[in-house]
Every structure is written in structure tokens, then in C-alpha cells.
Amino acid sequence: MTSAQSGSAASAAGSTITAWAQELTDTAVSITRAVTRRVLIGIQDTARQPRAWSSARSRWPWNT
Structure with a gap:
């Protein structure tokens, strides 16, 4: 193999x-984005549930 051929093989x-x-890298980025999302x-x-739960509970008639 000539030096040109070996250079070409190394380049390939x-x-x-x-x-x-x-x-x-692309796969790792997409996995990271999916997990982060x-x-x-x-x-x-989780942050939304307690507020929704407390507001629903406050509308119950026996809580007035």
C-alpha cells in the first residue's frame, strides 16, 4: 500500500x-432532551396537583 493509499484509508x-x-452525540442529546422534558x-x-386539589376541596359544600 502506498503512502497515498494508507492516507486515504486513514482519512476514510x-x-x-x-x-x-x-x-x-445526536442520540445522547435526544435522550437527554426527552428525559429532561x-x-x-x-x-x-406535581406542582399543579396540590393547588388543584385544594381548590376543588374548598368548593365542597361541607367545607363552607
Whole structure:
């Protein structure tokens, strides 16, 4: 294999590794976003429930 061929093979391997790393990074970012969204939705739901529960409870006729 000539030096040009080995350089070309190294370049191809490098671009394959770069593409694989980019794919891995994209996957990690999408997983992180999905988890973050779920956590934030959970926090919002938890924060919303006590207020909704107390306001509904205050409307019960035997609480007046």
C-alpha cells in the first residue's frame, strides 16, 4: 500500500469514526432532551396537583 493509499484509508476511517461519534452525540442529546422534558412535565404536574386539589376541596359544600 502506498503512502497515498494508507492516507486515504486513514482519512476514510477517520471520517467513519467522526460520523459514528456525531451519531452517538445526536442520540445522547435526544435522550437527554426527552428525559429532561419528562422530568419537567412531572415537576409541573406535581406542582399543579396540590393547588388543584385544594381548590376543588374548598368548593365542597361541607367545607363552607
